[in-house]
Amino acid sequence: MAxxxxxxxxxxxxxVLAVAAEVFAVEGLAVPIHEIARRAGVGTGTVSRxxxxxxxxxxxxxxxxxxxxxxxxxxxxxxxxxxxxxxxFFATLVHxxxxxxxxxxxxxxxxxxxxxxxxxxxxxxxxxxxTLLAMAQESGTIRSDxxxxxxxxxxxGCQSHPGGSTDRAALDRIISVVCAGLRA
Amino acid sequence: MAxxxxxxxxxxxxxVLAVAAEVFAVEGLAVPIHEIARRAGVGTGTVSRxxxxxxxxxxxxxxxxxxxxxxxxxxxxxxxxxxxxxxxFFATLVHxxxxxxxxxxxxxxxxxxxxxxxxxxxxxxxxxxxTLLAMAQESGTIRSDxxxxxxxxxxxGCQSHPGGSTDRAALDRIISVVCAGLRA
DNA sequence: AGAGAAGCGGGACGCTCGTCCCGGATTCTA
DNA sequence: TAGAATCCGGGACGAGCGTCCCGCTTCTCT
Numbered sequence: 001m002a003x004x005x006x007x008x009x010x011x012x013x014x015x016v017l018a019v020a021a022e023v024f025a026v027e028g029l030a031v032p033i034h035e036i037a038r039r040a041g042v043g044t045g046t047v048s049r050x051x052x053x054x055x056x057x058x059x060x061x062x063x064x065x066x067x068x069x070x071x072x073x074x075x076x077x078x079x080x081x082x083x084x085x086x087x088x089f090f091a092t093l094v095h096x097x098x099x100x101x102x103x104x105x106x107x108x109x110x111x112x113x114x115x116x117x118x119x120x121x122x123x124x125x126x127x128x129x130x131t132l133l134a135m136a137q138e139s140g141t142i143r144s145d146x147x148x149x150x151x152x153x154x155x156x157g158c159q160s161h162p163g164g165s166t167d168r169a170a171l172d173r174i175i176s177v178v179c180a181g182l183r184a
Numbered sequence: 185m186a187x188x189x190x191x192x193x194x195x196x197x198x199x200v201l202a203v204a205a206e207v208f209a210v211e212g213l214a215v216p217i218h219e220i221a222r223r224a225g226v227g228t229g230t231v232s233r234x235x236x237x238x239x240x241x242x243x244x245x246x247x248x249x250x251x252x253x254x255x256x257x258x259x260x261x262x263x264x265x266x267x268x269x270x271x272x273f274f275a276t277l278v279h280x281x282x283x284x285x286x287x288x289x290x291x292x293x294x295x296x297x298x299x300x301x302x303x304x305x306x307x308x309x310x311x312x313x314x315t316l317l318a319m320a321q322e323s324g325t326i327r328s329d330x331x332x333x334x335x336x337x338x339x340x341g342c343q344s345h346p347g348g349s350t351d352r353a354a355l356d357r358i359i360s361v362v363c364a365g366l367r368a
Numbered sequence: 369a370g371a372g373a374a375g376c377g378g379g380a381c382g383c384t385c386g387t388c389c390c391g392g393a394t395t396c397t398a
Numbered sequence: 399t400a401g402a403a404t405c406c407g408g409g410a411c412g413a414g415c416g417t418c419c420c421g422c423t424t425c426t427c428t
Contacts, residue, residue, distance in 0.1 A: 006374055006425060032415060034378095043377035048417060108344070143361070149346055150358045157341015160292070162333055174334045177327070181365025190395060190404055216385055218408095227407035232387060 013050045015040045021061045024102030029058060059117055062106050066123040069096065073128035083141025086132040091175050093129065093155055098164030098171055108156045126152070143184050154178050197234045199224045205245045208286030213242060243301055246290050250307040253280065257312035267325025270316040275359050277313065277339055282348030282355055292340045310336070327368050338362050 005013065019040040023031050033054055037044045051057035072092060076085035097104035106114045107125065118124055133151055136142040158164075158178060164171050189197065203224040207215050217238055221228045235241035256276060260269035281288035290298045291309065302308055317335055320326040342348075342362060348355050 008425065009375060012376080033417085034415075037378090043379095044417085045378065045419080046376060049375075052417085054416065145357060146361060147354065147357075150354065150361065153341050153345040153358060154338070154361070155341070156344050157337050157339070160340050161337040170331065170334065173329060173331075174337060177330060177334065177338070177365040178362070179365070181361040181363070192394065193405060196406080217387085218385075221408090227409095228387085229389080229408065230406060233405080236387085238386065 012042050012046055016047055020057055024058055025100040028101035029105050063121055066118050066125050069125050070123045070128050082135035082139040086136035087179050089132050094158040094175055097159035104159040140184055142182050196226055196230050200231055204241055208242055209284040212285035213289050247305055247307055250302050250309050253309050254307045254312050266319035266323040270320035271363050273316050278342040278359055281343035288343040324368055326366050
Protein backbone atom coordinates (compact mmCIF):
# COMPACT_ATOMS: atom_id res chain seq x y z
CA MET A 1 0.00 0.00 0.00
CA ALA A 2 3.01 2.25 0.39
CA UNK A 3 3.15 3.00 -3.29
CA UNK A 4 5.88 5.44 -4.19
CA UNK A 5 4.52 8.81 -5.18
CA UNK A 6 5.60 10.17 -8.52
CA UNK A 7 8.18 12.96 -8.32
CA UNK A 8 5.91 15.77 -9.48
CA UNK A 9 3.17 14.53 -7.19
CA UNK A 10 5.53 14.68 -4.23
CA UNK A 11 6.51 18.21 -5.15
CA UNK A 12 2.92 19.32 -5.46
CA UNK A 13 1.93 17.68 -2.23
CA UNK A 14 4.73 19.46 -0.42
CA UNK A 15 3.83 22.79 -2.00
CA VAL A 16 0.21 22.41 -0.94
CA LEU A 17 1.20 21.51 2.60
CA ALA A 18 3.58 24.45 2.89
CA VAL A 19 1.12 26.96 1.49
CA ALA A 20 -1.76 25.59 3.55
CA ALA A 21 0.27 25.72 6.75
CA GLU A 22 1.14 29.34 6.09
CA VAL A 23 -2.39 30.34 5.08
CA PHE A 24 -4.13 28.52 7.92
CA ALA A 25 -1.73 30.03 10.43
CA VAL A 26 -2.30 33.55 9.21
CA GLU A 27 -5.94 33.54 8.18
CA GLY A 28 -7.51 30.68 10.08
CA LEU A 29 -9.27 27.54 8.96
CA ALA A 30 -11.94 29.41 7.01
CA VAL A 31 -9.85 30.00 3.89
CA PRO A 32 -11.35 28.31 0.84
CA ILE A 33 -9.59 25.33 -0.69
CA HIS A 34 -9.72 27.08 -4.03
CA GLU A 35 -7.64 29.88 -2.58
CA ILE A 36 -5.02 27.50 -1.23
CA ALA A 37 -4.83 25.77 -4.59
CA ARG A 38 -4.47 29.08 -6.36
CA ARG A 39 -1.63 30.27 -4.12
CA ALA A 40 0.13 26.94 -4.46
CA GLY A 41 -0.13 27.21 -8.22
CA VAL A 42 -2.07 23.97 -8.61
CA GLY A 43 -5.59 22.96 -9.50
CA THR A 44 -8.22 22.27 -6.88
CA GLY A 45 -8.33 18.67 -7.99
CA THR A 46 -4.69 18.24 -7.02
CA VAL A 47 -5.42 19.39 -3.50
CA SER A 48 -8.45 17.21 -3.01
CA ARG A 49 -6.69 14.14 -4.38
CA UNK A 50 -3.88 14.39 -1.85
CA UNK A 51 -6.27 15.42 0.91
CA UNK A 52 -9.76 14.08 0.20
CA UNK A 53 -11.39 16.55 2.54
CA UNK A 54 -10.51 19.88 4.00
CA UNK A 55 -10.33 18.38 7.45
CA UNK A 56 -7.73 15.92 6.24
CA UNK A 57 -5.63 18.80 4.97
CA UNK A 58 -5.30 20.69 8.19
CA UNK A 59 -5.23 17.57 10.26
CA UNK A 60 -2.02 16.77 8.38
CA UNK A 61 -0.67 20.17 9.33
CA UNK A 62 -1.94 20.61 12.85
CA UNK A 63 -1.31 17.10 14.09
CA UNK A 64 2.39 17.56 13.51
CA UNK A 65 2.36 20.74 15.52
CA UNK A 66 0.32 19.11 18.25
CA UNK A 67 2.85 16.34 18.43
CA UNK A 68 5.55 18.84 19.30
CA UNK A 69 3.32 20.41 21.92
CA UNK A 70 2.48 17.16 23.65
CA UNK A 71 6.15 16.26 23.71
CA UNK A 72 6.87 19.55 25.43
CA UNK A 73 4.10 18.90 27.92
CA UNK A 74 5.48 15.49 28.73
CA UNK A 75 8.89 16.98 29.38
CA UNK A 76 7.37 19.56 31.69
CA UNK A 77 5.34 16.94 33.51
CA UNK A 78 8.57 15.14 34.35
CA UNK A 79 10.07 18.26 35.89
CA UNK A 80 10.03 18.94 39.60
CA UNK A 81 7.88 22.03 39.75
CA UNK A 82 4.29 21.14 38.89
CA UNK A 83 2.99 24.67 39.34
CA UNK A 84 5.52 26.38 37.11
CA UNK A 85 5.22 23.59 34.59
CA UNK A 86 1.55 24.30 34.18
CA UNK A 87 2.10 28.02 33.80
CA UNK A 88 4.84 27.46 31.27
CA PHE A 89 2.73 25.11 29.16
CA PHE A 90 -0.23 27.43 29.34
CA ALA A 91 1.93 30.28 28.10
CA THR A 92 3.30 28.12 25.32
CA LEU A 93 -0.17 27.24 24.12
CA VAL A 94 -1.29 30.83 24.18
CA HIS A 95 1.72 32.04 22.25
CA UNK A 96 1.43 29.23 19.77
CA UNK A 97 -2.25 29.88 19.22
CA UNK A 98 -1.82 33.62 18.93
CA UNK A 99 0.66 33.07 16.12
CA UNK A 100 -1.40 30.41 14.43
CA UNK A 101 -5.05 31.16 13.97
CA UNK A 102 -5.74 27.72 12.62
CA UNK A 103 -4.30 26.08 15.70
CA UNK A 104 -6.18 28.42 17.99
CA UNK A 105 -9.43 27.60 16.25
CA UNK A 106 -8.70 23.91 16.46
CA UNK A 107 -7.90 24.12 20.17
CA UNK A 108 -11.03 26.19 20.73
CA UNK A 109 -13.01 23.44 19.10
CA UNK A 110 -14.32 25.85 16.52
CA UNK A 111 -13.46 23.53 13.67
CA UNK A 112 -14.26 19.97 12.87
CA UNK A 113 -13.64 17.14 15.25
CA UNK A 114 -9.91 17.36 15.18
CA UNK A 115 -9.70 16.71 18.88
CA UNK A 116 -10.80 13.11 18.49
CA UNK A 117 -8.21 12.56 15.78
CA UNK A 118 -5.44 14.00 17.93
CA UNK A 119 -6.43 11.83 20.87
CA UNK A 120 -6.32 8.79 18.68
CA UNK A 121 -2.91 9.79 17.37
CA UNK A 122 -1.66 10.26 20.93
CA UNK A 123 -1.19 14.00 20.51
CA UNK A 124 -3.86 15.05 22.93
CA UNK A 125 -2.85 18.59 23.77
CA UNK A 126 -5.97 19.22 25.80
CA UNK A 127 -5.37 16.07 27.80
CA UNK A 128 -1.84 17.13 28.69
CA UNK A 129 -3.03 20.53 29.81
CA UNK A 130 -5.60 18.79 31.99
CA THR A 131 -2.91 16.60 33.53
CA LEU A 132 -0.61 19.51 34.25
CA LEU A 133 -3.49 21.38 35.82
CA ALA A 134 -4.24 18.47 38.14
CA MET A 135 -0.60 18.26 39.17
CA ALA A 136 -0.40 21.98 39.85
CA GLN A 137 -3.53 21.80 41.98
CA GLU A 138 -2.16 18.79 43.82
CA SER A 139 0.95 20.75 44.67
CA GLY A 140 -1.12 23.64 45.97
CA THR A 141 0.07 26.16 43.42
CA ILE A 142 -3.33 26.63 41.83
CA ARG A 143 -6.74 27.19 43.35
CA SER A 144 -8.27 23.80 43.87
CA ASP A 145 -11.74 24.84 42.78
CA UNK A 146 -10.92 25.74 39.19
CA UNK A 147 -11.87 23.20 36.57
CA UNK A 148 -10.30 22.31 33.30
CA UNK A 149 -13.07 23.96 31.33
CA UNK A 150 -12.27 27.24 33.09
CA UNK A 151 -8.65 27.03 32.05
CA UNK A 152 -9.59 26.22 28.49
CA UNK A 153 -11.92 29.18 28.32
CA UNK A 154 -9.23 31.46 29.65
CA UNK A 155 -6.80 30.08 27.12
CA UNK A 156 -9.22 30.77 24.30
CA GLY A 157 -9.62 34.30 25.59
CA CYS A 158 -5.88 34.95 25.69
CA GLN A 159 -5.47 33.61 22.19
CA SER A 160 -8.19 35.90 20.93
CA HIS A 161 -6.20 38.92 21.95
CA PRO A 162 -6.11 41.27 18.95
CA GLY A 163 -2.65 41.75 17.56
CA GLY A 164 -1.40 38.93 19.72
CA SER A 165 0.72 37.77 16.84
CA THR A 166 2.71 40.99 16.78
CA ASP A 167 2.55 42.33 20.30
CA ARG A 168 4.40 39.81 22.38
CA ALA A 169 4.37 42.03 25.42
CA ALA A 170 0.59 42.19 25.40
CA LEU A 171 0.44 38.43 25.31
CA ASP A 172 2.80 38.05 28.23
CA ARG A 173 0.80 40.65 30.14
CA ILE A 174 -2.52 38.91 29.72
CA ILE A 175 -0.95 35.58 30.56
CA SER A 176 0.44 37.01 33.76
CA VAL A 177 -3.02 38.30 34.68
CA VAL A 178 -4.55 34.88 34.21
CA CYS A 179 -1.79 33.07 36.03
CA ALA A 180 -2.01 35.47 38.95
CA GLY A 181 -5.73 34.82 39.12
CA LEU A 182 -5.27 31.09 39.09
CA ARG A 183 -2.80 31.02 41.96
CA ALA A 184 -4.10 29.67 45.24
CA MET B 185 -42.51 58.90 7.03
CA ALA B 186 -44.12 57.46 10.14
CA UNK B 187 -46.74 55.60 8.17
CA UNK B 188 -48.92 53.39 10.32
CA UNK B 189 -48.20 49.73 9.82
CA UNK B 190 -51.10 47.51 8.92
CA UNK B 191 -52.34 45.35 11.78
CA UNK B 192 -51.17 42.02 10.37
CA UNK B 193 -47.84 43.57 9.49
CA UNK B 194 -47.36 44.72 13.07
CA UNK B 195 -48.20 41.26 14.35
CA UNK B 196 -45.77 39.59 11.97
CA UNK B 197 -43.02 42.04 12.73
CA UNK B 198 -43.40 41.40 16.44
CA UNK B 199 -43.43 37.63 15.92
CA VAL B 200 -40.26 37.78 13.89
CA LEU B 201 -38.53 39.95 16.47
CA ALA B 202 -39.51 37.65 19.32
CA VAL B 203 -38.49 34.48 17.54
CA ALA B 204 -35.24 35.98 16.29
CA ALA B 205 -34.31 37.22 19.76
CA GLU B 206 -34.86 33.76 21.17
CA VAL B 207 -33.04 31.96 18.36
CA PHE B 208 -30.06 34.31 18.26
CA ALA B 209 -29.68 34.08 22.02
CA VAL B 210 -29.67 30.31 22.03
CA GLU B 211 -27.92 29.46 18.78
CA GLY B 212 -25.91 32.51 17.86
CA LEU B 213 -25.95 34.80 14.88
CA ALA B 214 -25.26 32.03 12.38
CA VAL B 215 -28.84 30.75 12.17
CA PRO B 216 -30.25 31.12 8.66
CA ILE B 217 -32.96 33.67 8.00
CA HIS B 218 -35.06 30.93 6.46
CA GLU B 219 -35.02 29.09 9.75
CA ILE B 220 -36.18 32.14 11.67
CA ALA B 221 -38.97 32.69 9.16
CA ARG B 222 -40.00 29.06 9.44
CA ARG B 223 -40.16 29.12 13.24
CA ALA B 224 -42.08 32.38 13.17
CA GLY B 225 -44.60 30.81 10.81
CA VAL B 226 -43.88 33.42 8.18
CA GLY B 227 -42.37 33.61 4.70
CA THR B 228 -38.79 34.68 4.16
CA GLY B 229 -40.02 37.67 2.21
CA THR B 230 -41.83 38.94 5.25
CA VAL B 231 -38.65 38.91 7.27
CA SER B 232 -36.54 40.63 4.67
CA ARG B 233 -39.14 43.31 4.07
CA UNK B 234 -39.24 44.35 7.70
CA UNK B 235 -35.49 43.94 8.05
CA UNK B 236 -33.80 44.45 4.69
CA UNK B 237 -30.66 42.66 5.77
CA UNK B 238 -29.74 40.16 8.40
CA UNK B 239 -27.61 42.70 10.16
CA UNK B 240 -30.60 45.01 10.47
CA UNK B 241 -32.53 42.21 12.14
CA UNK B 242 -30.20 41.55 14.97
CA UNK B 243 -29.19 45.15 15.25
CA UNK B 244 -32.84 45.76 16.14
CA UNK B 245 -32.60 43.11 18.82
CA UNK B 246 -29.13 43.66 20.21
CA UNK B 247 -29.18 47.43 20.27
CA UNK B 248 -32.05 47.35 22.70
CA UNK B 249 -30.11 45.03 24.97
CA UNK B 250 -27.00 47.13 24.65
CA UNK B 251 -29.01 50.16 25.64
CA UNK B 252 -29.86 48.51 28.95
CA UNK B 253 -26.24 47.57 29.50
CA UNK B 254 -24.90 51.05 28.87
CA UNK B 255 -27.48 52.46 31.24
CA UNK B 256 -26.28 50.07 33.90
CA UNK B 257 -22.69 51.06 33.21
CA UNK B 258 -23.55 54.72 33.59
CA UNK B 259 -25.20 54.06 36.93
CA UNK B 260 -22.14 52.17 38.11
CA UNK B 261 -19.82 54.92 36.91
CA UNK B 262 -21.68 57.35 39.14
CA UNK B 263 -21.15 55.18 42.20
CA UNK B 264 -18.37 55.76 44.66
CA UNK B 265 -16.35 52.60 44.25
CA UNK B 266 -14.65 52.62 40.86
CA UNK B 267 -12.95 49.28 41.37
CA UNK B 268 -16.01 47.33 42.38
CA UNK B 269 -18.02 49.05 39.69
CA UNK B 270 -15.71 47.71 37.05
CA UNK B 271 -15.82 44.19 38.44
CA UNK B 272 -19.56 44.30 38.65
CA PHE B 273 -19.99 45.47 35.08
CA PHE B 274 -17.49 42.93 33.83
CA ALA B 275 -19.45 40.19 35.58
CA THR B 276 -22.69 41.48 34.12
CA LEU B 277 -21.30 41.41 30.61
CA VAL B 278 -19.98 37.90 31.02
CA HIS B 279 -23.24 36.59 32.40
CA UNK B 280 -25.23 38.36 29.73
CA UNK B 281 -23.02 37.02 26.98
CA UNK B 282 -22.99 33.51 28.35
CA UNK B 283 -26.77 33.46 28.23
CA UNK B 284 -26.96 35.08 24.83
CA UNK B 285 -24.70 33.69 22.17
CA UNK B 286 -25.70 36.36 19.72
CA UNK B 287 -24.70 39.11 22.10
CA UNK B 288 -21.43 37.40 22.94
CA UNK B 289 -20.60 37.11 19.26
CA UNK B 290 -21.49 40.73 18.69
CA UNK B 291 -19.32 41.87 21.62
CA UNK B 292 -16.50 39.67 20.40
CA UNK B 293 -16.73 41.40 17.06
CA UNK B 294 -17.35 38.11 15.33
CA UNK B 295 -20.31 39.45 13.43
CA UNK B 296 -20.84 42.37 11.18
CA UNK B 297 -19.98 45.91 12.09
CA UNK B 298 -22.51 46.23 14.84
CA UNK B 299 -20.09 48.08 17.04
CA UNK B 300 -20.14 51.15 14.86
CA UNK B 301 -23.93 51.18 14.86
CA UNK B 302 -24.04 50.93 18.63
CA UNK B 303 -21.57 53.76 19.03
CA UNK B 304 -23.65 55.91 16.74
CA UNK B 305 -26.77 55.07 18.73
CA UNK B 306 -25.00 55.97 21.94
CA UNK B 307 -25.08 52.42 23.27
CA UNK B 308 -21.39 51.83 23.19
CA UNK B 309 -20.96 48.96 25.60
CA UNK B 310 -17.28 48.59 24.84
CA UNK B 311 -16.72 52.25 25.46
CA UNK B 312 -18.35 52.09 28.87
CA UNK B 313 -16.24 49.12 29.85
CA UNK B 314 -13.18 51.06 28.76
CA THR B 315 -14.23 54.02 30.90
CA LEU B 316 -14.85 51.89 33.97
CA LEU B 317 -11.49 50.24 33.48
CA ALA B 318 -9.76 53.60 33.40
CA MET B 319 -11.53 54.68 36.57
CA ALA B 320 -10.64 51.47 38.36
CA GLN B 321 -7.01 51.86 37.37
CA GLU B 322 -7.06 55.49 38.48
CA SER B 323 -8.27 54.40 41.89
CA GLY B 324 -5.51 51.84 42.15
CA THR B 325 -7.79 48.81 42.29
CA ILE B 326 -6.55 47.36 39.03
CA ARG B 327 -3.05 46.85 37.70
CA SER B 328 -2.13 49.96 35.80
CA ASP B 329 -0.38 48.09 32.99
CA UNK B 330 -3.38 46.20 31.67
CA UNK B 331 -5.00 47.55 28.54
CA UNK B 332 -8.54 47.54 27.36
CA UNK B 333 -7.83 44.93 24.70
CA UNK B 334 -6.64 42.58 27.44
CA UNK B 335 -9.88 42.97 29.33
CA UNK B 336 -11.91 42.41 26.21
CA UNK B 337 -10.00 39.25 25.39
CA UNK B 338 -10.57 37.95 28.91
CA UNK B 339 -14.24 38.76 28.64
CA UNK B 340 -14.51 36.82 25.40
CA GLY B 341 -12.80 33.92 27.08
CA CYS B 342 -15.17 33.89 30.03
CA GLN B 343 -18.15 34.03 27.72
CA SER B 344 -16.87 31.09 25.75
CA HIS B 345 -17.04 28.89 28.82
CA PRO B 346 -18.91 25.73 27.80
CA GLY B 347 -22.20 25.35 29.56
CA GLY B 348 -21.92 28.86 30.88
CA SER B 349 -25.60 29.31 30.23
CA THR B 350 -26.53 26.58 32.71
CA ASP B 351 -23.70 26.47 35.20
CA ARG B 352 -23.84 29.77 36.96
CA ALA B 353 -21.31 28.70 39.55
CA ALA B 354 -18.73 28.00 36.88
CA LEU B 355 -19.24 31.46 35.47
CA ASP B 356 -18.80 33.11 38.84
CA ARG B 357 -15.71 31.02 39.42
CA ILE B 358 -13.98 32.02 36.21
CA ILE B 359 -14.93 35.65 36.76
CA SER B 360 -13.38 35.56 40.20
CA VAL B 361 -10.18 34.16 38.71
CA VAL B 362 -9.97 36.96 36.19
CA CYS B 363 -10.81 39.67 38.70
CA ALA B 364 -8.20 38.36 41.11
CA GLY B 365 -5.65 38.47 38.34
CA LEU B 366 -6.55 42.02 37.41
CA ARG B 367 -6.16 43.39 40.93
CA ALA B 368 -3.12 45.53 41.56
C1' DA C 369 12.23 6.34 -27.23
C1' DG C 370 7.78 4.63 -26.66
C1' DA C 371 3.98 2.61 -24.11
C1' DG C 372 1.42 2.65 -20.10
C1' DA C 373 0.46 4.27 -15.73
C1' DA C 374 0.07 8.10 -12.64
C1' DG C 375 -1.18 12.67 -11.89
C1' DC C 376 -2.94 17.33 -13.26
C1' DG C 377 -6.20 21.20 -14.16
C1' DG C 378 -10.27 23.35 -13.57
C1' DG C 379 -14.98 23.05 -14.70
C1' DA C 380 -19.33 20.72 -13.02
C1' DC C 381 -22.32 19.63 -9.42
C1' DG C 382 -24.71 19.97 -5.14
C1' DC C 383 -25.39 22.41 -1.12
C1' DT C 384 -26.32 26.50 1.96
C1' DC C 385 -27.51 31.07 2.63
C1' DG C 386 -29.02 36.04 1.89
C1' DT C 387 -31.78 38.91 -0.91
C1' DC C 388 -35.25 40.09 -4.32
C1' DC C 389 -39.52 39.76 -6.69
C1' DC C 390 -44.46 39.08 -8.05
C1' DG C 391 -49.04 36.93 -8.16
C1' DG C 392 -52.40 36.52 -4.83
C1' DA C 393 -54.48 37.33 -0.26
C1' DT C 394 -55.61 40.59 3.54
C1' DT C 395 -56.70 44.78 5.56
C1' DC C 396 -58.11 49.56 5.56
C1' DT C 397 -61.10 53.40 3.99
C1' DA C 398 -64.86 55.72 2.06
C1' DT D 399 -69.14 46.40 1.13
C1' DA D 400 -66.24 47.42 -2.74
C1' DG D 401 -62.09 49.34 -4.35
C1' DA D 402 -57.47 50.39 -3.44
C1' DA D 403 -53.44 50.28 -0.84
C1' DT D 404 -50.69 47.27 1.66
C1' DC D 405 -48.59 43.10 2.82
C1' DC D 406 -47.71 38.02 2.47
C1' DG D 407 -45.65 33.61 0.78
C1' DG D 408 -42.15 31.13 -0.99
C1' DG D 409 -39.80 30.32 -5.17
C1' DA D 410 -35.95 32.43 -7.99
C1' DC D 411 -31.48 34.06 -8.27
C1' DG D 412 -26.69 34.67 -7.39
C1' DA D 413 -22.62 34.04 -4.62
C1' DG D 414 -19.41 31.11 -2.08
C1' DC D 415 -17.78 26.74 -0.85
C1' DG D 416 -16.32 21.61 -0.82
C1' DT D 417 -16.00 17.64 -3.56
C1' DC D 418 -15.87 14.87 -7.72
C1' DC D 419 -14.81 13.76 -12.37
C1' DC D 420 -12.70 13.42 -17.01
C1' DG D 421 -9.86 14.67 -20.97
C1' DC D 422 -5.20 15.69 -21.31
C1' DT D 423 -0.28 16.06 -19.80
C1' DT D 424 3.80 14.36 -17.56
C1' DC D 425 6.57 11.06 -15.66
C1' DT D 426 8.58 6.36 -15.21
C1' DC D 427 10.33 2.02 -16.62
C1' DT D 428 11.99 -0.94 -19.89
